[in-house]
Ligand code: ADP
C-alpha cells in the first residue's frame with residue numbers, strides 16, 4: 001500500500017484573495033490513522049478535498065503543489081479514477097446517499113467500474129461486513145438512523161477498495177451512540193484491515209485513543225504534527241485556537 005504525500009500544497013478559492021491552504025507539507029504512511037483538528041475556517045475541509053483529489057479538478061481556484069499516493073498524482077486524475085485510490089466521506093451522509101436501499105447504494109460504485117457481477121457482490125458483502133451493516137442490506141435508506149446512514153456512506157466508499165479513507169467530520173450530525181458506531185468502524189478498518197484513515201473531527205477526546213498521529217491546523221498551516229502523547233504536551237497553540245483538548 002502506498003504512502004500519501006502532500007507536497008507544498010497551496011490553494012486560493014476562485015474569487016477569494018487569501019490562501020486557504022498555505023504550503024502544506026505532509027506525509028502519511030500507509031496504515032496510519034491520523035486526526036486532523038483545528039478551529040472552524042482553518043482549512044480542514046479544503047485539505048480533505050485536496051487529499052481526495054477533488055482539488056483542482058472539481059473546485060475552482062488557484063492550486064499549487066502536488067498530492068501523491070505512492071508515485072501517482074491524485075490531483076490530476078479523473079474523479080472516478082481518484083475514487084479508486086482514495087475515498088472521501090462527508091459530514092452529512094444524505095448528500096452522498098442517492099439510492100433507495102443499502103445494497104444498491106453500496107453496489108453502485110463497483111458497478112460503475114464495470115466489474116463482473118461476482119466481484120461486485122463480493123465487494124458489497126465485504127463492505128457491509130466491515131461496517132457491521134449486513135443486517136441492513138435490504139433496508140431502505142430513509143428508514144436508517146444517522147449513524148447507520150453514515151456507516152452505509154462509509155461502506156459505499158469501501159466498496160471502491162481504495163484502502164485510503166478521508167472523512168470530514170462524519171460524526172457531527174450524530175448522537176453519542178451513532179458517533180461511537182462510526183468511530184469503532186474506523187478503528188476496526190484501520191487496525192484489523194490496515195486502511196489509512198485521515199479523520200477531520202472535533203470530538204478529539206473520543207478519537208485520540210485510537211489515532212497514531214494528531215495534526216492541528218491554523219490558517220492553512222499545519223502547526224502541530226505529533227503522536228497523541230506529545231501533541232498535547234504544550235497546550236499554547238490549542239488554547240490560542242480555542243480547540244478543546246482531551247485530559248491526558
Ligand atoms: P474548515 O473545514 O477548517 O472549517 P474550510 O476548508 O471549509 O475550513 O474553509 C477554509 C476557508 O475557506 C474559510 O475561510 C472558508 O470560508 C473558505 N471557503 C471554504 N469553501 C469556500 C468556497 N467554496 N469558496 C470560497 N471560500 C471558501
Ligand code: MG
Nearest residue numbers: 044045046168
Ligand atoms: Mg470543515
